[in-house]
Amino acid sequence: MKRRPLILGTAIAAAAVLALSGCASSSDGDNSASGSGYGLVADGTLTVCSEVPYPPFEMEGGDNGSGYTGFDIDLAAAIAKKLDLKLSVQDVGFDGLQSGTTLVAGTCDFGASAMTITDERKANIDFSDPYYDSLQSLLTSTDSGIKSIADLKGKNVGVQQGTTGESYAQENATGATLVQYPGDAELWPALQAGQIDAILQDQPVNLEHEKADDTYKIVEExxxxxxxxxxxxxxxxxxxxxxxxxxxxxxxxxxxxxxxYDSYFTAK
Known part of the structure; x- marks a missing residue:
């Protein structure tokens, strides 16, 4: 049930990108190497904030020189290359990122952290064009007896604080006790340890856990x-x-x- 995302807008010629970066001239009339027209945190570097890990979007590793990989990171690396910039990734908490406080502090040039565009967030954040469409999902153990969101009454359901998964659970998981965690790095071990009965979060992330351990499954999307x-x-x-x-x-x-996209989401 994976859907290729649609990016809004039409293609812009490469010359237009170079013209945009020419706000401050260099000796050869092209300042794209330093990115001086973009107000970057570090000259010549595209600094991206992301909460790691959140597979398959953000993970440690890779060969792009940042120390991180994943769909978001690889896409950011491709953008940095287009702009003739190096890529740097800062691992930050998602709550501060989605609230806008991390961005206002000047920690990074933009956030790339599987962040859903919402009207509430738009009050504090400016977003790029959409680059990925996502589903929410419910992950639980195969022997939990949970078959749908209707079975969560009296259950402890793990959610990531400040996410759309948490909002969906608040609106739809009637009778459940929602347990907030900073991120997937805490949610997944909590489910494995039996501290919570299920996780409600983005489908691609839960799918990674389902692939890694067949004693867990996504019961609903x-x-x-x-x-x-x-x-x-x-x-x-x-x-x-x-x-x-x-x-x-x-x-x-x-x-x-x-x-x-295909390297992360197309079934092999």
Whole structure:
């Protein structure tokens, strides 16, 4: 039930991206190498904030020089390459990132952390064009007796604080006790240890756990019409956000986006 995401907008020619980065001139009239027109945290480097781990979107490892990999990270690396910048990844808490406080603090240029675009978040964050469509899902052990969200009354359900999964559980998991965790790194061990009866969170993340251990399974998926976007500090880095959107469109048109997508989400 994986759906290829749709990126809004049309492809922009590479020359337009270079023209955008030319706000501050260099000796050869092209400042893309330093990114000086984008107001970067570090000259010549695209600094991205992300909560790690959150497989398959964010994980340790990879060969892009940042020390991290995953769908979001690899896509950010491809964008950085388009903009002639190096990639740096900062591991941060998701709650501070989705609230906008981490971005306002200037820790990074934008956030890439499987973040759903919502009206509530738009009050504090500017988003890129959507780059991924997601579902929510319910993961539990095969012997739990839980077959759907209707079976959660009296159960402890793990959710990640500040996420759309938590919001969905609050609205639909009637009679359940919701247990908040900082991230998947705490949710998954809690389920394995029997501290919670189920996890309600993004389907691709729960799917990774189902693949890793066949004593756990996704019993239900929820189409919540969610799309992920890269997050920017409200009212800041407008030129960088435009350049990121242009790069996303170019990656889509060239087929490079599909290659990155397929490496994580296409069934082998």
């Amino acid at each position: 929820y189409d919540t019409d969610e799309s992920y976007g890269f997050a920017f500090a409200k009212g800041e880095k407008k030129e960088l956000r435009k350049a990121v959107n242009d790069a996303l469109a170019e990656l889509r048109d060239s087929g490079e986006y599909d290659k990155i």
